Amino acid sequence: MTDHPLVQMRGITKRFGGVTALQDVNLEAYAGEVLAIVGDNGAGKSTLIKILTGVYQPSEGEIFLDGQPLEMASHSDAIAQGIDAVYQTLALADHLTPAANMFLGTELTRKVAGIEFLDNRRMKSEAARVLDERLGVRLRSMDVTTDSLSGGQRQAVAIARAVYHEDLRVLVMDEPTAALGPQETARTLKLIKALREQGLAVILISHSLDDVFEVADRVHVQRRGRRVGVVETANSTVQEVLGLIVGAPANDAA
């Protein structure tokens, strides 16, 4: 872990009409670190990371990447800067193969007589390679449609799409384990750890404090649109974080 945060969000406020979803929120994430964001329903977690990934623009506040101010008008701007997200819905097209999904929107092509065709064979081998080498996942067949995969495998395909970009530096995951069973959850947490070892800054939104304490280095707690505390998992307990989330006066609350 380095001293300078890789991403820094400063004084972020977001209003939707009359609703203030975020109020003066700061966030720091470091390379080679897993930062968890926790909070009750409606605390502003999804809104915060949608601002980080360029989906929403903040009403007030600034974002810095490597100390440089970041202006993003859309999600593709964020991707170009090396910030990508795996949403809860995974954004997969169920009737396409895993490889087709991984390269959806950024297909590999080859030219035949000056006309551009999809290079299905290369996409398939590249997809298998990335899944295996970076995520340690091997699918029984690369030719099936994505809807026949298990929840964890679908997750892996969505993550593989994000990490395929060599310059990916920040990966955001919105409730990646919400729909998974115990085994698949364990596998996804292992995946997250592998990405941390590869030097990514991983930001994880989760309602499961058990998962958070297993993989995260630090926990950012949101309540009613505000950041109410940041704790290191090594020096904290589930009890303390729970206290911050619900706003109970824990003995040593920040």
Place this chain on the structure above:
Amino acid sequence: MSAVATNSTSRSLMERLEPYLAIIGPMVMILAILLFMGVAEPARYFRLSNLNLILLDAALYMPMAMAMTFVITQRGIDLSIGSIAALSGILMAFLIKQYGFPAYVAVPLALVLGALMGLINGLIITRFKVPDLIGTLAMDLVYRGLALVIAKGLVLARFPEMVTEIGRGQIPGFIPVPVVIGLLTMALGYMVLKQTHFGRYTIAIGSSPEASEMTGVAVDRHKVYAYVLMGACAALAGVMLTGKLNAIQATSAPYFNLHVIAAVVVGGTSLFGGRPSMVGSLAGVLLLSMMINALVTLRIEFFWQSVASGVVIVSSVALYTWIQKKDRDGALGLLASLRSKEAQRMFRFSAALLGALILLLAIGAGLAVDPTPSG
């Protein structure tokens, strides 16, 4: 763990079959027709001239079925293709007969005009957010109306050789020219579907519009492309029809839309999007042409054709929906669901409706008088 394993093996058999279902379905039906006609009317049905007739009829629908496969795979529908075919044909006819355009200019012009009509459809659906069903139904009226305005009641006939070649030419010792055109468009469609961005995004859009949008696929633009392709192919069919009959009028090509949608759906392309089958569409076109030809051969009244087409659409959609359902319980589950309270209510409701019908018929028959004098 063991439960998971057995589940996945039993599913893998279905999975291995699934890609071929689209072809197996229509093939079984084609076989059924062949068997039936083999018993009922073998002499007239299996004549070479009759097979030629079937192919000629099917060729007309192949380009449209190809394009409709893209439209339906994107969860769209286009009901205006009959009118686009007629209007494009009429416009081409006027350009040739009234303004003396050479055929080799007028024919591509007709295709471009059809593509423009498709562009209008696509923009209406994507820009103005008019649902495709209503949008293309309304444009069907517009294009048909324009064809009537332009042609009045005229039948335009006798066209240059190029046009009749396209519609009914015969390559000596080989198959007719329109069949070559039809098969070529189908093959081209197959390649576009598998090998190009447009084909890939068509499946993605039909599979999950939200996911496509999120991953940066230009959803609206590719929807418009599909309607433009549809329009151009409908115009091509208009040209082929004009050539085939060596005549065109504003009321030509009345039921193209339902016929083509039926062929595509029978071929296994899912109406719920994301599952195309180009080979299935070809089989579907052949199946419908064989069926209609069989009805004609059996000298069944023309109007039964529409009854037959409708029954084929409904039964094949129901069949594919049932096949693609992942959690079938088999016949036992079906029986159990028939015995449920809800099913019994539906049964009593239907019985009451039928009862009312029978009662009214009985009263009518009882009180009936000799109908002739009133006139």
